[in-house]
Amino acid sequence: MLEKMNILGIESSCDECAAAVVEDGTWIRSSIVATQIPIHAVYKGVVPEIASRKHTEWIYAVVQEALSQAGVEPADLDGLGVTARPGLLGSLLVGLSFAKAFAWARDIPFIAVDHLLAHLYASQLADPSKTDQAAPVAYPFLGLLVSGGHSIICRMDAFDTLTVLGTTIDDAVGEAFDKVSSHYGFGYPGGAVIDKLAQTGDPLAFNFPLPKLYKGEHRYDLSYSGLKTAVINQREQFRRKSASPLRQEDIAASFQKTAVDILLRSLFRAVEDTGLRTVVAGGGVAANSYLRRLLGERQDLRCIFPPPELCGDNGAMIAGLGYHYLIRGERSPLTTQACARVKAFKRSYP
Numbered sequence: 001m002l003e004k005m006n007i008l009g010i011e012s013s014c015d016e017c018a019a020a021v022v023e024d025g026t027w028i029r030s031s032i033v034a035t036q037i038p039i040h041a042v043y044k045g046v047v048p049e050i051a052s053r054k055h056t057e058w059i060y061a062v063v064q065e066a067l068s069q070a071g072v073e074p075a076d077l078d079g080l081g082v083t084a085r086p087g088l089l090g091s092l093l094v095g096l097s098f099a100k101a102f103a104w105a106r107d108i109p110f111i112a113v114d115h116l117l118a119h120l121y122a123s124q125l126a127d128p129s130k131t132d133q134a135a136p137v138a139y140p141f142l143g144l145l146v147s148g149g150h151s152i153i154c155r156m157d158a159f160d161t162l163t164v165l166g167t168t169i170d171d172a173v174g175e176a177f178d179k180v181s182s183h184y185g186f187g188y189p190g191g192a193v194i195d196k197l198a199q200t201g202d203p204l205a206f207n208f209p210l211p212k213l214y215k216g217e218h219r220y221d222l223s224y225s226g227l228k229t230a231v232i233n234q235r236e237q238f239r240r241k242s243a244s245p246l247r248q249e250d251i252a253a254s255f256q257k258t259a260v261d262i263l264l265r266s267l268f269r270a271v272e273d274t275g276l277r278t279v280v281a282g283g284g285v286a287a288n289s290y291l292r293r294l295l296g297e298r299q300d301l302r303c304i305f306p307p308p309e310l311c312g313d314n315g316a317m318i319a320g321l322g323y324h325y326l327i328r329g330e331r332s333p334l335t336t337q338a339c340a341r342v343k344a345f346k347r348s349y350p
């Protein structure tokens with residue numbers, strides 16, 4: 001029998017300082033996510049300089065805890081994966097530099113991983129303590145990558161082969177949740193708070209507008225700035241029941257419904273055009289209960305979501321994806337750069 005491979009994954013692209021040990025690209029042996037949310041909540045958004053300073057302070061302890069919970073010594077590691085792009089540059093550099101030093105000192109194979117591909121890999125991970133694991137997802141499938149910085153509908157032909165079909169032409173969907181929430185003082189970050197408020201709200205209280213983006217090269221594209229403006233500045237114009245008192249739950253539910261409808265309209269067009277019937281979601285917004293329910297209701301599709309704790313940023317998706325490059329014998333040079341953005345992701349990626 002082949003030896004099992006333990007890969008350490010390190011993630012520090014935004015405000016989560018995370019590390020994990022994953023066996024054979026699938027089995028999560030440990031996953032530590034130290035979130036900076038309470039620190040940035042006071043500013044209602046991530047402050048990049050504070051984020052990188054906190055990563056510098058925390059990363060050693062986070063990695064140590066991941067190794068200790070997995071019961072793995074550094075000498076037992078078969079490889080190390082780290083997020084190198086895209087993200088906040090200062091934050092990326094902390095994880096990347098730490099990982100390079102670790103790999104060099106211990107002579108461990110080192111691979112720099114793409115954060116977006118990792119989000120779309122998250123649903124392939126499994127908890128070894130659970131026996132009812134779903135079968136691995138076969139390629140090709142449609143990817144729905146929805147987070148605070150990205151909103152992408154793509155075709156995935158392999159773990160490293162992504163073709164962007166549509167993307168946002170302005171704000172990301174998670175960003176829209178965060179901005180609406182911040183405007184109304186609902187809380188930070190906005191996604192989970194709006195999701196919760198919406199449970200008791202009327203999604204039809206407001207008839208917020210959908211973007212008119214369905215022609216030509218914009219067939220699968222998304223746009224959130226119009227919805228954001230409508231919810232924040234033109235609310236009364238779109239109110240359906242003018243006699244009823246204004247409830248924040250209704251604003252949350254109506255906004256969330258429209259935000260998800262925008263995603264699904266483009267996604268379902270891609271389903272029809274490509275004939276692909278498997279949809280794999282990833283990214284923080286993939287935790288949204290309304291999105292999960294609506295996609296779950298489509299009996300004709302196989303819709304796969306990572307468990308909520310693997311939707312947001314984590315080290316396990318980095319380790320899991322890194323494994324596949326490492327078993328192909330790929331290594332990244334210790335001169336690898338961090339990149340805040342990945343160029344030309346509109347039509348081809350990476």
Ligand code: KG4
Pocket residue numbers: 014146147148149150173174175177178189190191192195283284285286287288289311312313
């Ligand atoms: O993937 P992620 O942790 O970080 C990025 O790579 O951006 O995503 C964070 C985003 C935030 O905008 C947050 O508001 C959103 O995911 N989010 C949600 C939910 N939970 C987190 N959006 C909608 N519904 C949720 N339940």
Ligand code: ZN
Pocket residue numbers: 115119147283284312313
């Ligand atoms: Zn992310």
